[in-house]
Amino acid sequence: MALFVQHGHGKSDKIDAALESTSVEGVIFGARNEKIENIESCVKSVRERGGKVLFDPQFHVSTLVPANDRFLPDYPYYKVGRTAADFVGIKKLAGYVKSTLDFQLNLAPDRLLSPTVIFDSFESNWCQTALNLADASLDYHAGLAGAPPLLLSFVIGEQALSSRTELDAFLDQVTSWDSLAGTYVILSREESSYSQRFDPAHLAKALYLTYVLGNINGFEVINGFSDFCGLLHRCVGGTAFATGWSQGLRQFHRRSFKKQKAGGQPARYRYTSAPLLSSILLSELQQIYENGKLDAVLSGVPLDALITEATSPEESDWNGRWSELHHWESLHRLENVVGHDVSESINAMEEKIVAARELYVGLAEEGVVFGQRTQPEEHLDQWSEAISSFREMASL
Numbered sequence: 220m221a222l223f224v225q226h227g228h229g230k231s232d233k234i235d236a237a238l239e240s241t242s243v244e245g246v247i248f249g250a251r252n253e254k255i256e257n258i259e260s261c262v263k264s265v266r267e268r269g270g271k272v273l274f275d276p277q278f279h280v281s282t283l284v285p286a287n288d289r290f291l292p293d294y295p296y297y298k299v300g301r302t303a304a305d306f307v308g309i310k311k312l313a314g315y316v317k318s319t320l321d322f323q324l325n326l327a328p329d330r331l332l333s334p335t336v337i338f339d340s341f342e343s344n345w346c347q348t349a350l351n352l353a354d355a356s357l358d359y360h361a362g363l364a365g366a367p368p369l370l371l372s373f374v375i376g377e378q379a380l381s382s383r384t385e386l387d388a389f390l391d392q393v394t395s396w397d398s399l400a401g402t403y404v405i406l407s408r409e410e411s412s413y414s415q416r417f418d419p420a421h422l423a424k425a426l427y428l429t430y431v432l433g434n435i436n437g438f439e440v441i442n443g444f445s446d447f448c449g450l451l452h453r454c455v456g457g458t459a460f461a462t463g464w465s466q467g468l469r470q471f472h473r474r475s476f477k478k479q480k481a482g483g484q485p486a487r488y489r490y491t492s493a494p495l496l497s498s499i500l501l502s503e504l505q506q507i508y509e510n511g512k513l514d515a516v517l518s519g520v521p522l523d524a525l526i527t528e529a530t531s532p533e534e535s536d537w538n539g540r541w542s543e544l545h546h547w548e549s550l551h552r553l554e555n556v557v558g559h560d561v562s563e564s565i566n567a568m569e570e571k572i573v574a575a576r577e578l579y580v581g582l583a584e585e586g587v588v589f590g591q592r593t594q595p596e597e598h599l600d601q602w603s604e605a606i607s608s609f610r611e612m613a614s615l
Contacts, residue, residue: 221453222551223273225444225463228252228289233464234261236544238268240521242551245271245329247443247461251280251476255293262326271329275403275443276319277476278334279374282345285478296322296334306336306348312355320359324366330439331360331369332403337473339376339407341385349373350392357398368400370441374471376407380424383612390431394438401439401458402432405471413466415447415497415598422448422601423608430455430613434561444471447496450550451602453557454564455609462550464543489542490532491549493518496575497598498546503589504532510585515578520548562615565606572599572606 224237224246237243246265253261262272280288281301291297296318306312319334333356338345353371360369371393380386393399406425410416425448433440433456442452442460446469449460462469488501494516507516508531517523522545529535556567576599579589609615 221457221459221557222449222547222554223247223271223441223459223461224547225249225461225468226252227463227465227468229465233540233543235264235268236540237547238265238270240544240548242520242544242547243270244459245273247273247275247441249275250277250294250297251287251289251291254290259326262328272326273330273332273370273403273441274323274326274328275332275372276323276334278315278319279337279372280476282336283473283477287476287478294322303344303348306351309355312351313359316352316355316359320356320363320366320369324363327367329367330401330403330441331367333369333372335372335374337374337376337407338379340379341382341389346379346389353393354396357396361398368439370401370403370439371399372403372405374405374407376473377409377418377421380406380421380428383424386424386428390428393432394436399438401441403441403443404428405443406445407473408470410470411472413470415602417448417598417601417605419601419604419608422451422605423612426451426455426605426609427612429457430561430609433457444469446470447498447550450553450556451568451606453554454568455561455613462546464546488537488539489546490526490537491518491542491546492516493520493549493553494575494578496553496571496602500590501532501537503587506587507582508532510582510587512582512585512587516582518545518549518552520545520552522548561613565610565615569603569606572603575599 222243224234224243226246226248234246265272280286280291281298286299288299315334320331323331334352335349336345338349429440429452432438439458442449442457445460446462452460467475489498490501490504491498507513522541525535525537525541526532558564
């Protein structure tokens with residue numbers, strides 16, 4: 220099992236329930252959404268339930284304007300409105316690293332996560348700043364006796380994955396560090412809404428990044444905010460992946476960390492279908508039920524009982540809480556495709572993609588109408604194309 224809860228706003232008892240269901244391994248806490256006076260008790264609660272703990276300092280929010288930083292200003296390592304000029308000089312970088320890692324040391328997490336900044340190109344000054352912070356983090360960590368292993372954090376804009384040449388140069392730099400234990404990688408997505416769509420050229424390079432770091436070089440790779448695509452990363456060498464309860468915690472969008480105008484509609488209830496490799500609307504599940512195909516799309520996890528024991532999906536007690544817990548259960552079940560061999564794991568995932576595509580076609584023939592965000596010809600075809608491109612890149 221290698222699935223983490225991506226922590227955020229409105230946790231209530233979601234984390235405790237997820238850990239007690241044994242569908243997740245631990246939690247990646249996000250500083251922005253937890254009061255500093257509560258974080259120690261939160262960590263203790265996870266420990267008491269046998270979960271692992273990571274703490275994302277979310278240092279990268281300091282460079283966003285206007286930042287939606289919530290509780291971050293209370294943390295000693297954070298300062299809003301940092302610009303490029305604030306990252307000039309070894310002493311400054313060393314100071315950021317020390318304050319960020321020292322705070323985490325007091326929490327005694329299973330892994331330390333380095334401070335970083337967001338970048339949109341591997342040739343940008345911001346990428347160099349991220350590498351400089353990573354280098355400074357390795358230097359400081361080397362002098363910490365008995366400290367947990369350090370994972371270097373990188374928040375990479377999806378558009379950076381346009382160039383294979385630039386990606387290779389970045390990987391050459393990262394893999395040159397002898398003391399590197401692993402990385403915590405977040406992709407800042409271009410897709411504006413929650414869906415399983417992913418530009419295949421970008422996804423292929425994202426998988427290649429995980430493959431080079433995790434499989435070729437043997438580093439620990441944790442893919443944050445990766446949701447369903449985390450399964451693909453696991454297949455190619457990722458150690459673990461994370462997803463949260465809300466759509467904003469399942470995929471990373473920069474806008475979530477910048478102040479926005481109030482408004483919007485509450486998210487509609489969803490059902491995560493392992494056979495369909497997607498999270499569909501409850502209304503879509505109702506259509507499937509009315510066409511006598513409910514069993515074909517069920518995930519085969521304990522919380523399915525809320526649906527199967529009711530007269531119909533829409534008449535069940537399904538709500539946001541059950542949907543969230545069911546999502547982790549379903550992703551945990553899907554992870555059984557991951558083996559020790561990359562080619563075998565990818566083959567198994569491709570078989571699931573083919574089966575999902577055939578199921579979608581059959582449902583459409585029965586008259587089931589899916590919304591635009593659930594259309595199979597998009598995310599399944601994109602995943603297939605990305606896997607094919609990844610195989611060429613990795614010579615598999």
